[in-house]
Amino acid sequence: MSTATAAKPGLDTADLEQKVKEMYRDVARDPGGEFHFEMGRALAERLGYPPADLDRIPAAAIDSFAGVGYYFHLAQLKEGEAVVDLGSGSGMDSFVAALHVGATGKVLGVDMTEEQLEKSERLRAAAGFASVSYQKGYIERVPRADGTFDAVISNGVINLAPDKQQAFNEAARLLRRGGRLAIADIVTEAQLPDGVTEKADLWAACIGGAMQVDQYLEAIKRAGLRLETIQDNPQYRFISDNAKSAVRKWGVKSVSLLAVKA
Numbered sequence: 001m002s003t004a005t006a007a008k009p010g011l012d013t014a015d016l017e018q019k020v021k022e023m024y025r026d027v028a029r030d031p032g033g034e035f036h037f038e039m040g041r042a043l044a045e046r047l048g049y050p051p052a053d054l055d056r057i058p059a060a061a062i063d064s065f066a067g068v069g070y071y072f073h074l075a076q077l078k079e080g081e082a083v084v085d086l087g088s089g090s091g092m093d094s095f096v097a098a099l100h101v102g103a104t105g106k107v108l109g110v111d112m113t114e115e116q117l118e119k120s121e122r123l124r125a126a127a128g129f130a131s132v133s134y135q136k137g138y139i140e141r142v143p144r145a146d147g148t149f150d151a152v153i154s155n156g157v158i159n160l161a162p163d164k165q166q167a168f169n170e171a172a173r174l175l176r177r178g179g180r181l182a183i184a185d186i187v188t189e190a191q192l193p194d195g196v197t198e199k200a201d202l203w204a205a206c207i208g209g210a211m212q213v214d215q216y217l218e219a220i221k222r223a224g225l226r227l228e229t230i231q232d233n234p235q236y237r238f239i240s241d242n243a244k245s246a247v248r249k250w251g252v253k254s255v256s257l258l259a260v261k262a
């Protein structure tokens with residue numbers, strides 16, 4: 001395994017998990033609160049989510065949307081497909097995926113934060129999305145058999161994973177041959193210095209864990225996935241002073257990409 005994609009030796013991963021959970025507990029419970037990143041419907045529309053899709057899913061899931069890009073045009077989900085959403089948050093992307101795969105498809109959302117899970121499941125049950133299910137768990141070890149899914153989707157999550165190679169290996173394991181990984185995430189143009197990558201607070205803020213883009217793509221390739229498309233998402237805005245400074249210094253940015261299991 002490449003050391004560039006594994007957890008940083010100086011990073012306290014238990015502390016990181018705790019900080020990420022606290023942050024996204026608040027995102028689920030109080031989406032109107034103060035956050036260092038944008039959330040909600042205006043963000044989703046600016047990133048490219050069709051308003052007609054957003055009109056058909058629970059509004060409270062959109063309020064807590066904390067993704068970083070649109071990738072459904074790359075995923076090309078089809079009627080009847082099985083999809084897993086890694087780090088499903090309050091559920092918005094899983095609901096959008098359900099619109100694409102229809103009543104004969106299946107969508108599983110996985111997230112480690114209890115409050116996100118509770119919210120997504122409550123909204124799912126109330127809106128009657130029978131093809132969607134949510135399960136508490138880690139994206140690094142999803143309790144499903146090899147090759148179960150036609151597509152793996154994820155939005156703004158892998159940057160938070162201490163071991164990105166493991167996250168991509170797990171995505172590849174879950175996909176059938178020819179299945180697609182379609183994601184949006186935060187990466188960097190230049191390698192972040194250790195002083196940044198070793199701070200759990202900066203990871204939870206979606207900056208400290210962002211990987212240099214060539215290394216990120218190398219990890220995808222090493223997992224057995226072939227990159228088809230990658231695009232920058234300049235519509236995604238960094239709003240905190242820390243994040244803006246990271247954009248200037250290291251080229252922190254949002255990308256959407258599609259990769260296929262060989």
Ligand SMILES: C[S@@+](CC[C@H](N)C(=O)[O-])C[C@H]1O[C@@H](n2cnc3c(N)ncnc32)[C@H](O)[C@@H]1O
Nearest residue numbers: 024065066067087089111112113138139155156
């Ligand atoms: C930036 S939010 C994005 C949520 C959702 N994809 C969206 O677009 O709104 C990141 C989510 O990933 C979850 N998460 C982070 N690391 C995880 C891991 N290793 N396993 C499972 N969930 C994780 C967090 O709990 C949080 O809900």
